[in-house]
Each structure stands twice: as C-alpha cells, then as structure tokens.
Ligand SMILES: Nc1ncnc2c1ncn2[C@@H]1O[C@H](COP(=O)(O)OP(=O)(O)OP(=O)(O)O)[C@@H](O)[C@H]1O
C-alpha cells in the first residue's frame with residue numbers, strides 16, 4: 001500500500017520537533033512504517049544548502065537568493081527521500097515544507113506569497129502533503145521556549161526581529177484559511193500532552209480516511 005506525506009508547520013519554537021518525535025513512536029507502536037525528516041535538509045545536498053542559508057554570518061543574503069535556496073533544497077529532498085519513502089509505504093512526517101517558504105519568504109520577507117508559490121511549483125511539481133498540521137503559537141512564547149533549550153543552535157532566521165516573527169504567524173493564519181482543505185490548526189500554547197492528543201486525532205483521521 002502507498003504511504004502518505006504529512007507536514008508540520010509553525011513559528012520557531014512551536015513544538016514541531018517534539019510532536020513529530022512523539023508521533024513517530026506512537027505510529028510505529030501501531031505497526032506503521034514511519035520516516036521523519038526535516039526542511040531545509042533531510043539529505044546530503046539539502047543539509048549543505050541548510051548550512052549556507054542558516055549560517056548566522058551570512059547577513060548579506062538577499063531575500064530572493066534565500067527563497068531559491070530553500071526551493072532547491074526542497075527539490076532534492078523531495079526526489080531523493082520523500083517520494084521514494086511514500087512509494088515504499090511509509091508515513092512521512094516532515095518538519096516544515098513549502099508553507100514555510102510561502103510564509104517566511106513570501107509573506108514575512110515581503111517577496112509575495114504567489115511569487116514564492118510559483119518558484120516552488122517548479123521545485124515540487126504539484127507534490128503537496130495530504131495533511132499539514134499548523135502549530136499556532138504567539139511567537140514570543142515560541143522564542144522563549146527556544147531560549148530555555150540550551151542545546152538548540154541559534155540560526156540566522158532566529159536573529160530576525162520580533163515583528164518579523166509576528167508577521168510569520170500572521171502569514172500562517174492567512175495560509176490556513178486559504179488552504180483550509182489541507183491545513184489543520186492546533187493551539188500549540190497548550191501543554192505537550194494536550195497538543196499531542198490533538199495532533200494524533202488529526203493524523204489518525206487522515207490515515208483512516210486514506
Ligand atoms: N507544548 C509545549 N509546552 C511547553 N514546552 C514545549 C511544548 N512543546 C515543545 N516544548 C519545548 O519547547 C522547545 C521547542 O520545541 P521544539 O524544538 O519541538 O519546537 P520547534 O517548533 O521544532 O522549533 P524550531 O522551529 O525552532 O525547530 C523545546 O525545548 C521543547 O521541549
């Protein structure tokens with residue numbers, strides 16, 4: 001049986017990584033084959049692009065350069081890892097995908113959501129996740145969570161102003177309305193167990209309805 005492809009989105013520190021790890025364990029215990037991965041990255045070339053994009057020293061990077069690099073990393077990741085895993089019957093859980101580009105580069109950087117969607121269509125050729133969970137959180141709370149977690153690297157995007165991060169949230173809320181058939185919004189300010197229970201409900205509904 002063919003697998004499926006789910007993405008997880010939200011402002012920095014919303015809890016995507018935490019939820020994906022818990023979901024992977026939960027789904028494996030239910031007998032599903034699961035592959036967790038992330039963007040930008042997931043494969044060798046895309047991880048190399050990640051280190052260029054997120055390097056805190058690369059302060060001169062142009063917004064369009066940034067958008068093109070994310071899209072290039074996405075194409076390699078999709079072809080090399082995501083599509084083969086779905087074809088092999090895995091449930092693929094991806095930490096960020098195209099919506100991150102639409103929101104961070106298209107909306108918050110001001111490049112235009114439709115313009116960024118266009119360059120990403122070239123990269124993904126219509127291959128969207130069947131379900132996207134958007135973890136909604138006040139960005140200030142997300143950034144505070146990151147600051148508490150001493151193991152987490154501080155990258156170039158984390159160094160953006162608080163107003164940039166608020167634009168990110170505004171962008172996600174608009175996107176969730178625009179793509180309401182694909183994006184499910186979950187209140188990520190709640191305790192871990194509550195957020196996880198809501199995530200499981202949304203994911204199982206999609207898996208059972210395949
Ligand atoms: N619901 C929650 N309540 C309180 N703390 C949480 C919750 N979810 C995650 N955390 C903590 O917040 C921090 C950030 O979580 P996590 O790394 O999962 O977020 P993220 O969305 O993947 O962040 P980033 O986008 O920066 O990679 C971690 O220290 C994690 O333990």
Ligand SMILES: Cc1cn([C@H]2C[C@H](O)[C@@H](COP(=O)(O)O)O2)c(=O)[nH]c1=O
Pocket residue numbers: 012038039040070096097098099100101102104105155157158
């Ligand atoms: C895929 C993607 C990501 N970003 C931003 C979002 C985050 O600030 C970083 C990635 O860091 P994380 O700790 O792995 O979440 O990159 C973006 O701006 N555009 C994208 O397409």
